[in-house]
Amino acid sequence: GESVGLHLPTLSVQEGDNSIINCAYSNSASDYFIWYKQESGKGPQFIIDIRSNMDKRQGQRVTVLLNKTVKHLSLQIAATQPGDSAVYFCAEMGAGTASKLTFGTGTRLQVTL
Amino acid sequence: NAGVMQNPRHLVRRRGQEARLRCSPMKGHSHVYWYRQLPEEGLKFMVYLQKENIIDESGMPKERFSAEFPKEGPSILRIQQVVRGDSAAYFCASSPPVGSGANVLTFGAGSRLTVL
Numbered sequence: 001g002e003s004v005g006l007h008l009p010t011l012s013v014q015e016g017d018n019s020i021i022n023c024a025y026s027n028s029a030s031d032y033f034i035w036y037k038q039e040s041g042k043g044p045q046f047i048i049d050i051r052s053n054m055d056k057r058q059g060q061r062v063t064v065l066l067n068k069t070v071k072h073l074s075l076q077i078a079a080t081q082p083g084d085s086a087v088y089f090c091a092e093m094g095a096g097t098a099s100k101l102t103f104g105t106g107t108r109l110q111v112t113l
Numbered sequence: 114n115a116g117v118m119q120n121p122r123h124l125v126r127r128r129g130q131e132a133r134l135r136c137s138p139m140k141g142h143s144h145v146y147w148y149r150q151l152p153e154e155g156l157k158f159m160v161y162l163q164k165e166n167i168i169d170e171s172g173m174p175k176e177r178f179s180a181e182f183p184k185e186g187p188s189i190l191r192i193q194q195v196v197r198g199d200s201a202a203y204f205c206a207s208s209p210p211v212g213s214g215a216n217v218l219t220f221g222a223g224s225r226l227t228v229l
Contacts, residue, residue: 034217041222043204043206043222043223044204044220089155089156100158101218102158103148103155103157105155106154
């Protein structure tokens, strides 16, 4: 289940189950969104992106859904694996902001065996 | 093709000393960004540079912090007279030129600054 810890919200998922990580963004002018994965002691790693003219985009085992009406973004990971354990950040970029990304707070995904 | 290279990976400074963090962008990338991350938090934008130009420094503290990206050599984030609150992970990212069709930022592994 999902719980809010002292700092980062944490999502615990059993290996093989699907994971859904949610993100609310603040700027209605944002037109580009990215999900990053950050493992302990490492920099953020690109997972998947989506532009505001789309509402869904699929990659390998990952799907990003965008709901502009409620300014909500989600990342779905199919058949979650132990290697998926990390902190996941959504990031938004507004038009004309010259690639400046604004990051969300992040969600820690814990995959249990 | 090496990714974004940052050094040092770990840096310890005493209060009042200077910290210099270096970042070499990916080959072919002409834009560099610096972000700061406190424990258990997201990354906060600090500054965006192109060669010899600061494009956006809206996230930089007004005092003690400076950044440069010279014509030759890496980008440098400089923190003068460090205080304990400067302890954080500092990440550099780079991206291709605007208009190249790819504006995804690629991040380095970060430099972790600890101020004693």
